[in-house]
Amino acid sequence: MDAKTPRERYRAQVRTEIKQRAWEQIATAGASALSLNAIAKQMGMSGPALYRYFDGRDELITELVRDAYRSLADTFRTAAESGADLPALAHTLRAWALRDPQRYFLIYGTPVPGYEAPDDTTAISSEIMATLLDTAAALPPGGPATPFDAHLAAHRAWAGDHDAPPETLHRALMFWTRLHGALSLELSGHFTGMGIDPAQLYAAEVDAMAGPGHASDAHASAEGRGDGAGGS
Structure with missing residues (x-):
């Protein structure tokens, strides 16, 4: 049984999508060009909104x-x-x-x-x-x-x-x-x-x-x- 709350499940889903978008960026331009703002734009989010899921580029790369x-x-x-x-x-x-x-x-x-x-x-x-x-x-x-x-x-x-x-x-x-x-x-x-x-x-x-x-x-x-x- 999934003990996560709906909010926690949604957060996990968004983090997963962010990582998928990051891999797509890396495949196109390499890890050094990874841009959270570009990912946010692809997902229809503002840059500050995305930073609620990852503190910055380094945390995303670490994941x-x-x-x-x-x-x-x-x-x-x-x-x-x-x-x-x-x-x-x-x-x-x-x-x-x-x-x-x-x-x-x-x-x-x-x-x-x-x-x-x-x-x-x-x-x-x-x-x-x-x-x-x-x-x-x-x-x-x-x-x-x-x-x-x-x-x-x-x-x-x-x-x-x-x-x-x-x-x-x-x-x-x-x-x-x-x-x-x-x-x-x-x-x-x-x-x-x-x-x-x-x-x-x-x-x-x-x-x-x-x-x-x-x-x-x-x-x-x-x-x-x-x-x-x-x-x-």
């Missing part, structure tokens, strides 16, 4: 950032609970990003000038990393320790309270950085005109990092999806 991180955290958790291994989680990341590139870029693209996200958004993003680390830990041990493993042993604040050994930190970070590199290039359209399928390139990156015994599953996932965003 969008929270929503984006929460969406990916929930998507990762659902995949992991369904038995996804690290390659499958990598393809889950790409599918999530392709569904809404602007949502992806808001949290993993160029920072919005003059905006600083509050600490609670970091807490949500840490859930994403925790799922990644849990999944990376399930893979069999790799090769010998590297100098970077030793570096990570002393620089693990980004991993939060996770007790993963340096080798797992290395593997998770390698996946995270390389896949975001491929995704950012794809979603920015940098593969357009090259005549390659971004899905196959992404799968090849996953194959290379996953190692023997995982490559065929990862590549089959990409072939079955066939949803390149900037390819042939």
Whole structure:
């Protein structure tokens, strides 16, 4: 049963519409050009009336950032609970990003000038990393320790309270950085005109990092999806 009053439900509906309009603006002009006054005009409201729902641009951006991180955290958790291994989680990341590139870029693209996200958004993003680390830990041990493993042993604040050994930190970070590199290039359209399928390139990156015994599953996932965003 919904315990909210009619006023509270109306307020929630208006806030949701404001966020939808904000995403439309971001898709057209980018987050740095977000304008509450323009949103108010679209909705037939005065600027001051809209500020009854959000204190300003930064609060609105924060809500969008929270929503984006929460969406990916929930998507990762659902995949992991369904038995996804690290390659499958990598393809889950790409599918999530392709569904809404602007949502992806808001949290993993160029920072919005003059905006600083509050600490609670970091807490949500840490859930994403925790799922990644849990999944990376399930893979069999790799090769010998590297100098970077030793570096990570002393620089693990980004991993939060996770007790993963340096080798797992290395593997998770390698996946995270390389896949975001491929995704950012794809979603920015940098593969357009090259005549390659971004899905196959992404799968090849996953194959290379996953190692023997995982490559065929990862590549089959990409072939079955066939949803390149900037390819042939």
